[in-house]
Amino acid sequence: MAETYTLPGRVRFFRWFARPIFRGIFHLIGPIKITGRENIPPSGAYLIAINHISLFEAPFILAFWPVAPEAVGAADIWQRRGQSTLVSYYGGIPIHRGEFDRQVLELLLMVLRSGRPLLIAPEGGRSHVPGMRRAEPGVAFLVEKAGVPVVPVGIVGSTDDYLDRGLHGKRPPLEMNIGKPIQFSPEDIRSTDRRERRQANADLIMQHIAALLPGEYRGVYADPNSPTPQTNE
Numbered sequence: 475m476a477e478t479y480t481l482p483g484r485v486r487f488f489r490w491f492a493r494p495i496f497r498g499i500f501h502l503i504g505p506i507k508i509t510g511r512e513n514i515p516p517s518g519a520y521l522i523a524i525n526h527i528s529l530f531e532a533p534f535i536l537a538f539w540p541v542a543p544e545a546v547g548a549a550d551i552w553q554r555r556g557q558s559t560l561v562s563y564y565g566g567i568p569i570h571r572g573e574f575d576r577q578v579l580e581l582l583l584m585v586l587r588s589g590r591p592l593l594i595a596p597e598g599g600r601s602h603v604p605g606m607r608r609a610e611p612g613v614a615f616l617v618e619k620a621g622v623p624v625v626p627v628g629i630v631g632s633t634d635d636y637l638d639r640g641l642h643g644k645r646p647p648l649e650m651n652i653g654k655p656i657q658f659s660p661e662d663i664r665s666t667d668r669r670e671r672r673q674a675n676a677d678l679i680m681q682h683i684a685a686l687l688p689g690e691y692r693g694v695y696a697d698p699n700s701p702t703p704q705t706n707e
Contacts, residue, residue: 479590482565496533502640503640503648513654520622521586521679524593525628526599534631544585548569573607598610605691606683611673621656624682630651
């Protein structure tokens, strides 16, 4: 496998062509609010970590982010009519939920080592309700191996009925709140219990996302008895 991650010309063309169209579609559906643009690193590799309610967060991020990030998606999306075409044209990376796929993880690390931003939902799947679920430790594995910062992003308004409400003229608002990058130190990713440390770091990332969301969106990360990992601040 090559050390540098490269994109086919058709993928680059689709992103150039489609991203402005999707921005226009989102503006037609309802008002868009984006805060914290200044927190986006100007260049280099980083993870974009988001809360994941529905199928709308990823296209929202991919359309409005200053550069076209690479994106991870559940493999079953590639089996759904319509969605499969879009994710294939965009060049998304399929991953099977709950499975350790070394080949896919190496591909994701290659993306980051090639200096590209990567979009990921630490929860590992859609919640279908605003409340956040506990993160899987995979996001912390990528941070540990690639040594990249994490940009937390909280999305508000992307409920399952977002499009339906828009088509019925209700103009549902959609909001993207971008937090300051989280940079983990070597001490943050070293532990005798590696899995416990990764879970703690994944929880920390989710807590940063939760801080960008209203209370009803925070789910388990609003509960005072939820995991409270050590911070690096």
